[in-house]
Amino acid sequence: MNSAHIPSILVNGFLSSGKTTYIQDCFKNDYFYKKGRTLLLSFEEGEMDYDLELLKSRRTDLAVFSHSEDPSDFLKRCLERFAPDRVYVEMNAMIPELCETLSSILRIDFSVMLIEGSTFQLYLTNLRQLLQNMVQTSRQVIFNRISREELEPYGNLFRIMNKKASYLWEGPTGYHEKAFGILVPFDLNSDTLTLSDTDFTPFYLDALAAPAHYAGKELHLLCQVAYTPESARDDIFCAGRRVMTCCAADIQFLSVPCHCPDGQLPGNQAWIELTARGTLRPDSYGQNRLVLEAEAIQPAKMPENLVIGLGLSIDSGC
Structure with missing residues (x-):
């Protein structure tokens, strides 16, 4: 089989985050593959060894990476030797560009990251x-x-790091549930919302997850204007703020589309005081998303804080 067609699952995380346990739990499940062979690549020697009898019963070959070898050469050698039908990879966060190396050779079907509570703050x-x-x-x-309770304050931070990922919390007995609830510092029952600097990021994230929360509401916010190549011709601009997601080296412009019914679009990069009404419009996939309908646009002074944070009291540690 062409290696680019081999389905692969990456299991990532720092040392002692539970990667080995996660992989073995996958192998123990009744729905684990009944046909073909599985190759398990371990790029990290953790505190827990694999159950070799379990691997044998699941027709799984284990290959452990030696740091004296090039990761790409190791991967190609193992694929040639074992000719697997699928690959599980226990990642090592300390091997530079390992994910890129694997992605260039394998077909990555799924990637999961484990984060362990006792070391979480240290790594963060x-x-x-x-x-x-x-x-x-x-x-x-x-x-x-x-x-x-310890995890809840970090919801916005992780949602900004990866807006598309699903976040799960593992309870003491091993069950899983959604990690983060809705964290907004304003009253969603109010018909009018005035968003401060600290409100913008929670508003943006909640609007992505639940745009219906803002349908019909009147919104007031200070924002900067930006455009995509397609937006201006549809009388739409991007109303957003620059947000520091990790440290000063990692700043993203987060925005919500805003339609100007009169076609009087503000200048690119301009700062404005925006009054708008929340509406729902289907995207290219047919899913509703929030689009603001401008009701009033006033020029605004550039704020002292050009870059806003996530509203978390976390020491900088990039």
Whole structure:
């Protein structure tokens, strides 16, 4: 089989985050593959060894990476030797560009990241950029050995790191549920919302997840104007703010589309005080998204804080 067609699953996380346990739990499930062979590539020697009898019963070959070897050469050699029908990969966060190497050779079907509660704050403070890189390449992030109360304040931070990932919290007995609820610092029952600097990021994230919350509401906000190549011809501009998601080296412009019914579009990069009404419009996939309908646009002074944060009291640690 062409290696580019081999389905592969990446399991990422720092040392002792539970990667080995996660992989073995997958193998123990009744729905695990009944046909063909599985190749398990381990790029990290963790604190827990694999159950070789379990692997044998699941027709799984284990190959452990030696740091004296090039990751690409190791992968190609294992694929040639074992000719697997699928590949599971226990990742090592400390091997540079490992994800890129694997993606260039394998077909990555799914990627999951495990985050362990007792070391979470340490890595967030000292290795935040590395943690963010792993989150950004994951389709699912699972938090374990941490209480809901400890985890809840970090919801906005992780949603900004990767807006498309699903975030799960693992309870003490091993069950999983949605990690983060809705965290907005304003009253969603109000018909009128005035968004401060600290309100913008929670508003943006909630509007992505639940645009119906803002349908029909009157919104007041200070924002900067930007355009995409397509938006101006539809009398739409992007109303947003620059948000520091990790550290000063990682700033994103987060925005909501705003339609000008009179066609009087504000200048690119202009600062404005915007009064708008929330509406719902289907996107190219038929899913409703929030589009603001401008009711009043006033020029505004450039704010002192050009870049806003996530509203979290976390030490910078990039």
